[in-house]
Amino acid sequence: MPLVGAPDTKRAAAVVCRGLQKRYGDVVAVAGLDLEVRAGECFGLLGPNGAGKTTTIEILEGLLKQDAGEVEVLGLRWGTDDRALRQRLGIQLQDTQLQEKLSVEEVVRLFRSFYRRGPSVGDVLRMVELESKRRSWVGKLSGGQKQRLAVACALVNEPDLLFLDEPTTGLDPQSRRQLWSLLDRFRADGGTIVLTTHYMDEAQTLCDRVAIMDQGRIIALGTPRELISSLGAEHAVEFAIDRGAEVSTSLLAQLPGVTDARVDAGTVRLRVTEPHVVIPALLLELERQRLQLSQLATHQATLEDVFVAHTGRHLRDE
Amino acid sequence: MSRRERPYHPLIELTIARLLEFVREPEAVFWVVVFPLVVALALGIAFRTKGDEPVYVGVLEAAGSAEVTAALTKAPGIQARLVARDRADLALRDGEVQVIVLPGTPPTYRFDPARPESKLARLAVDAALQRAAGRADRFTAGEETIEAVGARYIDWLIPGLLGMNIMGTGMWSIGFSVVWARTRRVLKRLAATPMSRRDYLLAQMLARLVFLGLEVGALLGFAALAFSVPIRGSLWTLSGVVLLGALAFGGLGLLVASRARTIEAASGWMNFSMLPMWVVSGVFFSSAHFPAPMQPFIHALPLTALNDALRAVMLDGATPREVGAEAAILGAWAVVCFSISLRIFRWK
Numbered sequence: 001m002p003l004v005g006a007p008d009t010k011r012a013a014a015v016v017c018r019g020l021q022k023r024y025g026d027v028v029a030v031a032g033l034d035l036e037v038r039a040g041e042c043f044g045l046l047g048p049n050g051a052g053k054t055t056t057i058e059i060l061e062g063l064l065k066q067d068a069g070e071v072e073v074l075g076l077r078w079g080t081d082d083r084a085l086r087q088r089l090g091i092q093l094q095d096t097q098l099q100e101k102l103s104v105e106e107v108v109r110l111f112r113s114f115y116r117r118g119p120s121v122g123d124v125l126r127m128v129e130l131e132s133k134r135r136s137w138v139g140k141l142s143g144g145q146k147q148r149l150a151v152a153c154a155l156v157n158e159p160d161l162l163f164l165d166e167p168t169t170g171l172d173p174q175s176r177r178q179l180w181s182l183l184d185r186f187r188a189d190g191g192t193i194v195l196t197t198h199y200m201d202e203a204q205t206l207c208d209r210v211a212i213m214d215q216g217r218i219i220a221l222g223t224p225r226e227l228i229s230s231l232g233a234e235h236a237v238e239f240a241i242d243r244g245a246e247v248s249t250s251l252l253a254q255l256p257g258v259t260d261a262r263v264d265a266g267t268v269r270l271r272v273t274e275p276h277v278v279i280p281a282l283l284l285e286l287e288r289q290r291l292q293l294s295q296l297a298t299h300q301a302t303l304e305d306v307f308v309a310h311t312g313r314h315l316r317d318e
Numbered sequence: 319m320s321r322r323e324r325p326y327h328p329l330i331e332l333t334i335a336r337l338l339e340f341v342r343e344p345e346a347v348f349w350v351v352v353f354p355l356v357v358a359l360a361l362g363i364a365f366r367t368k369g370d371e372p373v374y375v376g377v378l379e380a381a382g383s384a385e386v387t388a389a390l391t392k393a394p395g396i397q398a399r400l401v402a403r404d405r406a407d408l409a410l411r412d413g414e415v416q417v418i419v420l421p422g423t424p425p426t427y428r429f430d431p432a433r434p435e436s437k438l439a440r441l442a443v444d445a446a447l448q449r450a451a452g453r454a455d456r457f458t459a460g461e462e463t464i465e466a467v468g469a470r471y472i473d474w475l476i477p478g479l480l481g482m483n484i485m486g487t488g489m490w491s492i493g494f495s496v497v498w499a500r501t502r503r504v505l506k507r508l509a510a511t512p513m514s515r516r517d518y519l520l521a522q523m524l525a526r527l528v529f530l531g532l533e534v535g536a537l538l539g540f541a542a543l544a545f546s547v548p549i550r551g552s553l554w555t556l557s558g559v560v561l562l563g564a565l566a567f568g569g570l571g572l573l574v575a576s577r578a579r580t581i582e583a584a585s586g587w588m589n590f591s592m593l594p595m596w597v598v599s600g601v602f603f604s605s606a607h608f609p610a611p612m613q614p615f616i617h618a619l620p621l622t623a624l625n626d627a628l629r630a631v632m633l634d635g636a637t638p639r640e641v642g643a644e645a646a647i648l649g650a651w652a653v654v655c656f657s658i659s660l661r662i663f664r665w666k
Contacts, residue, residue: 106338109322114512
């Protein structure tokens with residue numbers, strides 16, 4: 001299945017935007033955004049609610065008009081090439097509600113009728129593993145099935161570029177994994193994906209490159225690996241002291257292999273390069289200060305740590 | 319539905335989708351199709367020709383009231399009874415009696431001249447008492463009562479109810495489905511596809527036409543069976559008028575719903591646009607009673623045009639040419655409303 005169109009667009013950028021701005025009254029949703037998504041990659045906009053992810057993606061989808069800035073999608077522009085562009089895009093909106101009283105196949109057939117080319121209704125249903133629900137009404141589907149149907153409606157035209165806005169929000173782990181493998185297959189066929197998410201594990205699993213957004217700006221951009229290694233420490237050690245006793249972070253930061261130490265809601269977080277060196281030293285230091293551990297955990301640094309490092313806040317705070 | 323792999327043209331698919339959604343919502347079918355039909359039938363029954371109603375007369379309790387009551391009771395078409403002095407005005411106000419007779423020489427009639435039935439009762443009572451007092455009739459006039467099919471009030475009323483039904487059903491069914499799809503952001507999702515926006519709006523009107531035959535057939539069938547209301551023009555002409563009416567109100571429904579963000583707002587606009595037509599467009603009483611300066615506006619309204627055309631075809635057997643003006647008005651409403659809707663329609 002050739003999912004990427006003409007060969008000349010293969011190496012080109014799928015999405016380019018420069019100086020994108022959008023405000024709602026006094027609220028600045030997008031504050032001057034530059035972005036380039038390459039053809040064939042999966043690009044993630046990661047950020048907390050209200051970071052401007054949905055506004056950004058809806059401008060790229062041609063559903064919202066930007067106040068300022070340039071947008072080019074698949075080498076075309078909104079306002080002049082809309083029909084041609086829509087034929088080549090697949091779009092899943094945040095919590096799309098489809099016609100509840102229609103069956104799965106009726107909805108897919110309806111959406112299929114809007115496009116000149118694409119797989120048959122049956123093929124689309126096989127792709128998203130909804131064949132057994134073919135005759136079920138949309139209103140009777142589970143959350144995961146509804147979401148797969150929403151993706152099915154975005155795939156009916158074999159799009160060159162797939163936009164997904166929070167595709168797995170509210171889904172159980174199994175449904176999320178099912179959707180991820182569906183998107184992997186789309187990628188494997190050469191499709192380009194732009195998605196928004198506030199799940200760092202989703203971004204880490206699916207995305208080739210991630211832009212971390214906060215308050216309408218991109219605060220970090222790169223592959224998940226690059227972003228995490230930019231922290232200078234790929235591991236995190238978290239611990240809590242019994243009865244919430246105070247511990248000096250400046251003292252901890254001087255331990256060998258610790259690059260950063262902060263206290264957050266009673267939990268001390270250390271960013272470290274080598275946990276096996278840090279932990280014995282940490283235990284000795286705590287014993288010297290006569291402090292008792294109530295909890296200790298270590299994990300590989302994640303995009304969440306990147307977000308915390310840039311903003312001092314957690315992704316899910318808001 | 320069958321396992322159809324290849325879809326039809328989007329316009330057809332959209333129409334099918336709308337129809338399926340509609341029939342799978344039994345409540346919507348009831349409120350949109352059955353309920354208006356029931357209302358129309360109930361009104362038809364309430365307003366059918368009631369036959370020969372007597373006049374109701376009260377005789378004030380006083381000297382001589384027994385003789386007056388006896389004289390009135392003997393006369394045909396008069397129901398007389400005694401009323402106590404303190405009850406008399408109440409009985410008159412509440413319509414229990416239409417005129418009060420105060421016995422005496424000569425007697426006095428008390429009534430409200432603003433009530434047509436009271437004026438009639440006064441004349442009947444006076445004639446009966448004059449006769450009882452010995453007045454001889456110079457002649458007895460022959461009588462011709464109109465019960466001819468096609469000239470009764472019910473014959474005039476049914477086309478009006480039909481018009482009202484076509485208006486109400488068209489506007490509510492289209493308005494609600496569009497606003498519902500908007501609040502659930504189905505419209506936004508559709509707008510993100512290459513779907514032609516004209517196809518979507520057109521499909522709403524087409525889906526409406528499918529049920530039209532059923533709805534109109536039921537009402538006319540009942541009117542013909544129960545009240546023998548005639549259809550003198552050709553069924554083709556009648557269908558054409560009905561179709562144009564449905565398109566005009568489908569367009570108006572789209573227009574009214576084209577910006578509304580909530581069902582409540584849409585309901586408000588629906589009532590706002592339909593209420594004037596219920597009053598002035600000649601559903602229950604002729605629109606000819608309104609002042610002359612208003613007439614051009616009243617005749618430009620789609621319900622007036624529809625009612626006039628329906629009456630002309632059903633009662634006078636009008637040809638398509640004879641209802642051309644009304645047809646043109648309806649067509650213009652359909653086209654203008656549809657075009658404006660297409661421009662201002664809110665997809666998000």
